[in-house]
Amino acid sequence: MHIVIIGSGVAGVSFAEKYRALSADDDITLVTREHDGYYSRPLLSRGFSKADIEQTIILKPFNKLRENNIKVLCDAEVTAINRADKSIVILGGQALQYDKLILAQGSSAFIPPPFRLYEKLFFCLNSLSDLKALRRFRQGFLDQNQRPDWAIVGGGLIGCEVASDLAVAGDKVTVFHAMDRLMERQLAPEDSILLLKVLQNSGVNVLLNQAVQAFSREKDKICVKTEATAGFDGLIVACGFKPRNELAELAGLETGRGIKVNQQMQTSDTSIYALGDVAELPNGKLYAFILPIRNQAIWLAEFLAGQQQGFWTPPVFTTKAKVHGFEAVHPYNV
């Protein structure tokens, strides 16, 4: 049997390793557009306060997987799934047959429609290549003994984490948040206030109830337009994530917010499964955190190896904002 996996995040890699451990004979091929290896996405939010992050963020070089008899095709963008002949197409033309296909393409940054016009003006922090681009941009200022002045649009989990890390690294940061409190989806109101104080104490300027309308470039500044207009050196949009549904949609699989799966992680095609940020369970939920994703991936590997029956049920898990100096008092809402 040939199992093909698309994506080398925690979902794809955990599945590949577990399946390999359970089945010595089947062929496993992991196809990914990544180049540098399997890296930790949570550590992206520590990408500025740590000098050696571009190395330490790599949890496993691809060769480590190859040593484990997992075939890895890297720098390989999958452009289509051909369900009729059970193959995928890789950019450049190569096709690859599968018996079972595991979709683990994860998520990209969600860009609210009004901002899509200005894609050239802002950064996101969703992948290692985003982090590298941000670090290069920032280094340009440091090389001239300057500190960039940042605007971050979005006061959710990632916006707050990045704001905190840039401030701790010594930069000037302003956060624009649409709601009247930070991380309103995950935190109790009391904790939002605590978080606000922690960020303010580390020098972050937090602006709440902000209706950001547009961006523009004025000379060497990027302007954020609300009721007023303010200029910054760099702009980061952190407004949530969006499952990468495109391949599944093109192939006619059922999708909603994510790729729809049943409680055995199977899509509407019985040879195709989905895991991680891209998978939407029958209860309408996406489990976009490391712990439940690893749990899903291991469950599916066991299931396909014949060592698991029944349904995947989510484990108990929580999260934690990686804001320097912040500890929530109440449990997070996940």
Next chain:
Amino acid sequence: MSDYKKYQCGVCGHIYDEAEGDPDSGLAPGTLWKDIPDDWRCPECGVEKSEYALMA
């Protein structure tokens, strides 16, 4: 010995059990938390030892 302790990574939920160690990163079963070098990192998300908390 039954007084081995468990520590949990606050970022990804990984559990370090002193009884089991973490052979993949060179920590033999029975390696106590205090004996793990400071540059050891969570095998699942890469954060530092300081992000772990003792489990009740």
